[in-house]
Amino acid sequence: MNELEKIIWGMDSTIPYHQTITAVKNGGLILGAYLDNELVGFQYSFAGFDGKMSYLCSHMLGVHPKYQHLGIGKMLKLMQKEEALKMGYRLITWTFDPLESVNGYFNIRKLGAVGKKYIENCYEQMEDNLNTGLPSDRLLAEWWITSTHVEKRENNNLQHLLPDKSNQTAYWAVNEKGLPIVKEIILSNHELPEYLFVPIPINIQEIKKIDFPLALDWRLKTRQILNYYFQRNWFIIDFWKETDKNKPINYYILSSGKGGGDKL
Template sequence: MTIAIRDLTTFDEFQQVRQIQQRCWGFTHGEGLYAPLLISAARNGGMVLGAFDGAQMIGFLFGFLGMNPDRRLKLCSQTMGVLPDYRNRGVAAQLKWAQRVRMLAVGIDLITWTFDPLEAPNARLNLHTLGATVFAYDRNLFGEDFGELGRGLPSDRFQASWWISSPRVNRLAAGEAAPPEQLAGPQANPCAGDGLARRIVHTDLALSSPVVHVEIPADIQALKRADLALARDWRQQTRLVFEAYLGRGYVVTDLLRLPAPGGRQAIYRLQRDDGPYGERVLGFAGYGL
């Protein structure tokens, strides 16, 4: 399968973006990106990319120019969607790497976006594959039941920062493998049980080691279907853990996938930060930013 990534320019293409978004999020009441807004963004410093399998658009990535608190220009990467039949094939990564190339070409070195902390596949892409980091957590940013994927839970979000010219991202862009995936510090939310029955036993908000780990469900969508109350418990307890450690200067730097009975565990790595906006993060085994 060969997927082509290109900039979108026509009204029909922007309408297709809206249709793909509605399918991906399960929107049923007309929600979605407004085609004239996409045209204005694309013509005035923003970016709308499409992923194509032949003539068919199968994914998109939309971002607009923004400003960091230090008045640094950045790209706010607002929405990305890939049709279900094309997921887990690297399409999302292709879109993001293409976005990086275009931003480097115009002298912008920071791209930011949000994602659900309990969505392990998204976290894996954002942190492990792309090399983004997380410095902030927002509670219920888009309200309860945001689209079909968010149904049943508050829409808590991580704020991701992608420093696209950093040594770490440069290495990943060049195809260099990440370090071996292993735990290198204590876990702030020890868990018990297997599969969809796995739950948090207790939380420790006072750890002070350079590296701290936080487990999340391996598949939050399957867990919601099986036990919504348990999924909500994961949301509430991990929310407190992430807020506590990010508030004390830790940074989320990776999502590990470790072998476990009946599947895999998804475990975040948090490290103490020594830079104001992420230019420098304390490294683990020489693999910092």
């Protein structure tokens, strides 16, 4: 597992073997995906407690670069869910970068996790290939694995909704480099619709390489938007994936919790 960690994240430091063994013996879980006896993916979780309830804290999920986009990550998460249910857990949590569209789509749309908490600079300065440079802000994903919201995920979605002026939290445009920019953010708590759309770039890594100050601007403005609405009891309920290839933006969908389809 340690060698696969290095390949996936490009870091020399890995989780100590004795730590994973101790975690598994005390309510944690490690699962692996194998191809011809080669470990190509894994997930590592440990037991968590917030003072009120126990849950499974999913710390790492990774797939070898050669085998990504083949459904292995989803397979590992579904197996994690199955094993967690056997162990008596109702909730699995993890953190992810809210600007990484692929992760947002997978966690929120495909799995049915929800987001209610934004953590600024969660891991301080990170030096791996994906995270270096930007503040390590994270969304806390809550995956309520016994809920109807999760069980009916494939058929219960908000993809029929369309982002428009009435439900936007930010207006965006494309600059002379062909990159999306935030022109104006909209923070309001009066006469709002049932759902709000929060834009994020489809490819934040490309923006980091071409225009780092713009990537930082996306970080800070997304932070401001999500913190504002989370503090007013809105939460991320779905992920809207843009189908127009000329629009370099996807969206998180925020819910006020008033809709019948939002019961967890």
